[in-house]
Amino acid sequence: MSLASPIKKEQESFHIPKQQKTQRVMKLAEAPKQIKPILEVQDLAVSFSQYTEGLRQKELEVITNLNLSIHPGEVLAVVGSSGSGKSLLAHAILGILPSNATVTGSISYKGENLTSKEQAALRGQEIALVPQSVNYLDPLMKVGKQVRTAVKQGDAIKAQREVFARYQLQPQVENLFPFQLSGGMARRVLVSTAVVSGAELIIADEPTPGLDAEVVKEALNCFRELADKGVAIMLITHDIETALSIADRIAVFYAGTTVEVAPAKDFTGKGEALRHPYTKALWRALPQNDFLPIPGFQPLPNALPTGCLFEPRCQQAAPQCAMVQPKTRMVRNGMVRCNHAT
Amino acid sequence: MKSIDPTIVKKKTLIYIPKLNRRQRTIVSTVFAAMLLLAIILGGLLISNERITTNLEIRNLSPSLEHPFGTDWLGRDMFARTIKGLTLSLGVGITAAAFSVLIALALGMLAATMGKRIDALISWLIDLFLSVPHLVSLILIAFTLGGGVKGVVVGVALTHWPSLARVIRAEVMQLRSAEFVGISRQFGKASWWIATRHIFPHLIPQFFVGLVLLFPHAVLHEAAVTFLGFGLSPQQPAIGIILSESMKYLSTGMWWLAFFPGLALLIMVRSFDILGDNLHMLIDPHRGHE
Amino acid sequence: MLLEGKNIGFRYDKGPWILQDTNIAIESGEVVGIMGPSGCGKTTLGRILAGYEKPYEGSVTLNGAPLPQKGYNPVQLVFQHPEKAVNGRWHMANTLNEGWEPHDDILASLGIEKAWLKRWPNELSGGELQRFCVARALGTKTQFLIADEMTTMLDAITQAQIWHVVLDVAKKQNIGVLVVSHEKNLIKRLCHRVVDLEAMK
Numbered sequence: 001m002s003l004a005s006p007i008k009k010e011q012e013s014f015h016i017p018k019q020q021k022t023q024r025v026m027k028l029a030e031a032p033k034q035i036k037p038i039l040e041v042q043d044l045a046v047s048f049s050q051y052t053e054g055l056r057q058k059e060l061e062v063i064t065n066l067n068l069s070i071h072p073g074e075v076l077a078v079v080g081s082s083g084s085g086k087s088l089l090a091h092a093i094l095g096i097l098p099s100n101a102t103v104t105g106s107i108s109y110k111g112e113n114l115t116s117k118e119q120a121a122l123r124g125q126e127i128a129l130v131p132q133s134v135n136y137l138d139p140l141m142k143v144g145k146q147v148r149t150a151v152k153q154g155d156a157i158k159a160q161r162e163v164f165a166r167y168q169l170q171p172q173v174e175n176l177f178p179f180q181l182s183g184g185m186a187r188r189v190l191v192s193t194a195v196v197s198g199a200e201l202i203i204a205d206e207p208t209p210g211l212d213a214e215v216v217k218e219a220l221n222c223f224r225e226l227a228d229k230g231v232a233i234m235l236i237t238h239d240i241e242t243a244l245s246i247a248d249r250i251a252v253f254y255a256g257t258t259v260e261v262a263p264a265k266d267f268t269g270k271g272e273a274l275r276h277p278y279t280k281a282l283w284r285a286l287p288q289n290d291f292l293p294i295p296g297f298q299p300l301p302n303a304l305p306t307g308c309l310f311e312p313r314c315q316q317a318a319p320q321c322a323m324v325q326p327k328t329r330m331v332r333n334g335m336v337r338c339n340h341a342t
Numbered sequence: 343m344k345s346i347d348p349t350i351v352k353k354k355t356l357i358y359i360p361k362l363n364r365r366q367r368t369i370v371s372t373v374f375a376a377m378l379l380l381a382i383i384l385g386g387l388l389i390s391n392e393r394i395t396t397n398l399e400i401r402n403l404s405p406s407l408e409h410p411f412g413t414d415w416l417g418r419d420m421f422a423r424t425i426k427g428l429t430l431s432l433g434v435g436i437t438a439a440a441f442s443v444l445i446a447l448a449l450g451m452l453a454a455t456m457g458k459r460i461d462a463l464i465s466w467l468i469d470l471f472l473s474v475p476h477l478v479s480l481i482l483i484a485f486t487l488g489g490g491v492k493g494v495v496v497g498v499a500l501t502h503w504p505s506l507a508r509v510i511r512a513e514v515m516q517l518r519s520a521e522f523v524g525i526s527r528q529f530g531k532a533s534w535w536i537a538t539r540h541i542f543p544h545l546i547p548q549f550f551v552g553l554v555l556l557f558p559h560a561v562l563h564e565a566a567v568t569f570l571g572f573g574l575s576p577q578q579p580a581i582g583i584i585l586s587e588s589m590k591y592l593s594t595g596m597w598w599l600a601f602f603p604g605l606a607l608l609i610m611v612r613s614f615d616i617l618g619d620n621l622h623m624l625i626d627p628h629r630g631h632e
Numbered sequence: 633m634l635l636e637g638k639n640i641g642f643r644y645d646k647g648p649w650i651l652q653d654t655n656i657a658i659e660s661g662e663v664v665g666i667m668g669p670s671g672c673g674k675t676t677l678g679r680i681l682a683g684y685e686k687p688y689e690g691s692v693t694l695n696g697a698p699l700p701q702k703g704y705n706p707v708q709l710v711f712q713h714p715e716k717a718v719n720g721r722w723h724m725a726n727t728l729n730e731g732w733e734p735h736d737d738i739l740a741s742l743g744i745e746k747a748w749l750k751r752w753p754n755e756l757s758g759g760e761l762q763r764f765c766v767a768r769a770l771g772t773k774t775q776f777l778i779a780d781e782m783t784t785m786l787d788a789i790t791q792a793q794i795w796h797v798v799l800d801v802a803k804k805q806n807i808g809v810l811v812v813s814h815e816k817n818l819i820k821r822l823c824h825r826v827v828d829l830e831a832m833k
Contacts, residue, residue, distance in 0.1 A: 039522075057363050081787030083757025157731075213814065214669060238787050285788040287821035293792035297743055297760060521717045522727075524684055525768075529702040529731035564787045 022285045036111060037069035038201055038232045039093065041094075044068075044105035046088050046097065054300060059102070062301045063088055063256040065191070067328055067335070072200070075233040076242030079282075080253025081298055086236050087132065088204045089253075093234075095119030096127055109201070125152065128199035132206040134186040137178040143189045144174025150197040163192045167222060184215035191222045200228065203234045208242060240267065240282065250332075252279045255298050255309040262334040275336035277308045308338070316340045368620040375613045379432065384609070386429025389422045402542040405598050412598035415591060420584075424603045427581040428610060430574070434491060435561035438498035442560070446503040446546070450510025453517065464507070471504040480563055481572045490571045494573045498560045506552040513548060517541045555618035558611040565607060581607050633660040633696055635707060635776045635808060638679055641689030642673070650676050654690075654832055658776060658808040663799065665811045665819035668829035677829070678780045682709035693773045694775070704731065708769040712781035714761035718753045725749040728764050732771035741769050741797045751753045759790040766794055770801050777802065783818070795822060 046063040063085040070155055072078045080086045083340055091097045097115045100133035107114045109122065122128075128150075138146055140244060147163065148156040164173060167188040187207060194202045204223060208216040222233075224246045227233045237243050243250055244264055251261045259276045270290075271283040284290045296313035307322040313323065321339055328337045348513065397417035405412045411420035415490065453464035471479065480497045487493035515522060526536050567573040568582025576583055581603055589598035635658045635739045642651040651673040653660060658664050666674050679693055692699055708731075711717045718727045728734060728749065736780045739746075741765040753761060762782070769777060777798070783791035799822070802809050811822055820825055 051363075051365060081757070081790060082785060213816065237784065240788060241815075282788050285792040285819070287788075287792075288817040289817070291792050291795075291821050293789050293796060294772055295743065295793075297745075297790075298757070300755070300757070520719075521711050521713075522719045525709075525717060526730060528683065528705040528708060530705065531730075540719055 005263055009299045019257050035071045035073075037071050038110055039068075039070045039177070040108045040109075040111075040136060041066060041068040041089070044089070044092060044103070044107065046085070046092055047102050048098075049100045049102070049117055060301050061256070062305070063092070063186070064304070065257050065325070068251055068258060068261070070201070070232045070234055072232050073227055073230045074249065075193070075227045075235055075247045077235045077237060077247035077250045078253060079237060079240055079250055080245050081238055083298060083300070084253040085256040086238075086253050090129065090205045090234070094123050094127060095117075095205060096123070113221075124150070124197060124199075126199055127201045127203065128194040130190050130194045130196045130202060130204040134178065134181075134183070134190070137186065137189065139178050140159075142175055142177060143181065147174075147189065147192050147196055147260070150193045152198055156196075159196045160192070163196050167192055168218075184218070187215065187219050188222070195222070195226060199231065201232045201234070205236045206238070207235070208239075216242060218246070240286065252276065252282065254278050255304060256301060257309060258328075258335070259310065260334065260336065260338075262336075262337045266334065273332075275331050275334055275341040276310070276338045277314050277316055281313075310338075343588040364437055364620060364623060368624060369560060369619070370614060371617040371620055373407040375617050378610055378613055382425060382428045382432060389425055391461060402596060405602075406595075411602040412596070414588075414596075414599055418600060420602060423579055423584055424581070424606050426579040427584055427603060429605060430578060430580050431561050431564055431582075431607070432610075434494055434498070434564045434574075435557050438495045438560040438564070439502070439553055441495070441499035442502040442556055443549060445499065446506035446552060447510055447549060450507040451514055453507070453511040454514035461511075464511070468504040469506050471501060476501050476559075476563060479545065480567050481570065484567055484572050489573055491578075494564050494567060497567065498563055501558050501563075502559060506548070507536060507558070509552075510545060510548060514541060517544055547621075551618060551621045551625060552616060554621060558618070562611055563606070568608035633775050633806075633808065634658070634693075635681065636693045636696075637677065637687075637690065638693070639690035639791055640680060640687045641676065642676055642685065642690070643688055651687075651817050652689075653682075654829070656657045656681070656827060658810055660775065660808045661803065662825075663736075663802065663809045663811065663823045663825035664815065665826040666829055667814075667816070667819060667826055669814075674812045674814075674829055676732070678709060678778045678810065681810065682778050704736065704773045706773060706775040707778065708771070708774045708776070709766050709778045709780060710769050710782045710812060712784055714758055714808045715753065715763045717765050718761060720753050722753075723749070723773070724751050724753065724756070724764055726764065728768055731768055732773070734767045734770070736818075738767055738797070738801065741800070743793060759786045762786060762790070763794060766798060770798070770805075770807070772805065774805070774807060776808045776810065778812065780812045781814070782811075782815065784815070791818070 004204070032246075044063055044066040045061060047059045049057045051057055066085075068076075068078075068089075077251065078086050078089065088097070092101075092103055094112075095114075097103065103139060104136060109118070109127070112118075114122075119127075124240065131143065137143065138219050144160055144164075147160045151159045156173055160174065161171065164171065169185060169188055169192070173181070173185065173189075178189075181189065191207070194204075201221070207223075208219050211304040223233050223235065225247075227248075235247060244267055247264050249256050249261055250267065251260070260274070260275060260279045266275075267283055268281075271280040274280045274283060281294045284292050294313055299309060299312070305322070307320075307324055308314070308317070308326055311317045311321040318339070326337050326339045328335050329341075330336075331341050375451070395418070398411050400409070400417045401415055403409055403413040409419050409421060411424055413419055414423070414573055448469070449464050453461045480501045483500055484493040484497035487496055522538075523536055523540050526540060531539075564573060565582040565585070568580050569586045570582075571586065574580040575589075584603045585600055588596075588603070591599050637654060637656045640651055640654045640656075641649060643649045654673075654677060656664075656666075656677065666677065668674050668807070677686065680687050683692070683705055694700075694706060699705065718724075728744075744760075744763050744767060748756060748760060748764075762785075766782070779798070784795055795818075798809065801807065809822075811819055813819055
């Protein structure tokens with residue numbers, strides 16, 4: 001308790017008032033320097049014990065050397081293909097990995113190292129998850145009631161009605177059961193749950209899969225609004241377009257690690273401003289850009305290269321790239337893990 | 343307020359204790375259960391009937407090296423009676439459990455594939471059997487059939503299938519609507535081909551786990567119904583008979599009469615229960631690697 | 633070859649109409665996109681055209697004749713989630729060869745590694761599984777391919793890889809492709825023409 005209160009005060013002074021919304025891009029480009037991160041992940045590794053053949057269990061490293069930080073009032077998008085470990089990152093932060101997982105490295109929240117006990121205490125209170133699947137809603141409880149149970153202080157009913165009104169959910173929706181909702185409505189209910197919880201960090205795991213542009217925009221705007229009020233948002237997605245529409249910075253995942261963390265404005269043109277060859281390739285492969293694939297595939301966790309994880313597919317690869325994994329470094333106000341980045 | 347070094351490792355595997363993983367534990371419990379089974383069957387075959395004939399000279403002996411479980415009021419060796427009783431229970435249990443699983447498989451698959459009417463009927467039957475306590479319906483069936491081995495086997499087989507049938511019904515329904523089954527149909531595969539290649543392989547583990555989990559229940563219920571006097575006849579050396587007879591002598595201080603047979607029954611049932619649970623966890627794709 | 637859906641209407645039992653009076657026609661070698669907001673029946677239309685659902689009203693015809701009830705369906709559908717579209721208890725090799733035996737060059741162009749054939753589906757990622765599902769559906773007897781959000785769950789690079797192969801094979805084998813997607817940019821990039829389902833209602 002004694003620890004939390006001074007930090008909380010500090011935190012409040014970082015709130016970006018609503019009037020400054022228009023200046024947010026400028027503000028946030030500088031933000032990382034001034035503001036202390038709310039969440040910092042250092043050298044995170046997650047491994048699973050798996051049965052290989054017969055009776056032996058083997059440790060399988062799914063996330064390696066992952067570094068990441070997120071600040072209050074910021075939307076950080078985590079972009080990566082399936083199997084890159086981005087959902088596991090969310091589960092590691094919340095402490096909800098399955099029991100055969102082992103975590104090493106450090107995750108600190110408001111400057112304090114997170115233990116599994118604290119994770120359990122913060123989960124749903126200060127850190128909220130907007131899950132990937134609508135199945136996370138209780139199928140037997142009316143959605144209004146579910147949202148109300150997330151309210152920590154004040155009038156729960158009032159908070160729930162306000163949040164529903166804000167996300168254009170009709171008042172009668174609160175009396176519906178999850179199976180009666182359309183995909184878009186269910187998404188908004190899930191977001192509402194995170195909003196009323198008063199969380200300071202919201203982790204949204206693939207919140208808009210397969211939804212059409214209108215619904216996606218609507219859901220994402222909810223997040224942007226929250227961020228403008230000082231909440232930190234981590235948006236996990238495989239879709240760069242989704243990420244770009246609201247994110248301030250974008251962290252690119254490849255084979256279980258971050259290869260680049262870049263300001264969103266760098267994703268433009270032919271990707272000249274980007275740092276890592278994988279990010280550039282990803283950007284160019286978009287249908288609205290060149291739609292040009294690069295050959296090869298992301299290495300599987302049980303067959304990771306010893307050197308740079310992207311080396312087998314990289315055109316710039318030099319002998320040294322195959323030897324050791326490059327260290328992360330700062331290039332032009334962004335983080336990159338590549339020997340060639342300039 | 344304590345200072346916290348942010349670089350310290352968050353969660354480390356604790357000091358390594360040579361702990362067996364689930365697959366190894368499953369092997370251990372399988373071996374244990376198999377040895378137990380073998381010992382009981384061999385014991386049942388090898389121990390001559392002489393040991394359980396009446397011998398009034400050695401009545402009411404407490405456990406000793408010669409008679410490890412003691413002897414009863416007629417001078418019968420309790421160890422031999424227990425083994426004989428377990429052999430009988432095993433036979434009854436395995437037969438009943440096997441029939442029960444077959445019933446569950448047949449009804450579960452019929453419910454899932456033969457249309458709404460049959461599904462409604464079978465689901466109603468499942469609910470009916472689940473709503474009445476096993477023991478009550480078991481007693482009724484066994485009593486109607488006049489008790490004996492036949493009564494108990496039929497009774498146990500007819501009362502234990504519903505929960506497994508429900509699992510199988512749900513599994514088959516889910517598989518039938520699975521995308522990969524639809525794709526197989528679009529490739530022109532026949533229904534029988536899809537059933538044997540796509541659907542049955544998913545049911546085999548359910549079948550075996552069901553069998554292993556039902557077996558201890560069957561044994562326990564056989565003993566219970568016999569104990570209550572509706573099951574096997576008093577001439578048969580069943581565990582249930584031994585226990586009910588021993589009750590009369592407990593007050594005279596002859597604790598071994600009920601203790602050892604009861605304990606033996608408990609160990610056998612529990613070891614199969616553990617084996618079944620382990621197998622059950624291993625075939626669950628979400629928890630198989632824990 | 634012409635795949636046609638005429639006056640298609642669809643609803644479950646007495647539920648609300650999901651599709652009504654919908655007409656669509658695709659010719660061999662053509663790449664057609666379907667657009668429309670979520671819940672407008674894009675997926676249902678795809679399933680009906682591929683014979684997964686019977687239309688409540690109207691008909692689906694292939695060159696004027698109804699879709700064959702038995703044997704290989706010349707209209708193949710590729711789903712959004714490859715994890716559900718493969719049997720978890722089959723090795724990938726069996727899954728790949730269920731409909732036909734794709735030759736090595738198609739596997740190579742899709743980037744399917746030989747070593748993957750011996751794996752179980754849960755050992756591969758969604759992007760890798762989808763490559764198998766695409767290879768499996770592009771058989772020599774396939775005349776139309778319906779891609780229902782086929783690359784929605786994949787990253788941009790894998791998406792581009794897969795679509796380049798599909799367009800290539802479609803051209804060679806004169807396959808008509810129906811692209812069901814909510815991504816305007818993808819449809820714009822791929823399709824010769826676009827059908828707006830919402831406008832038809």
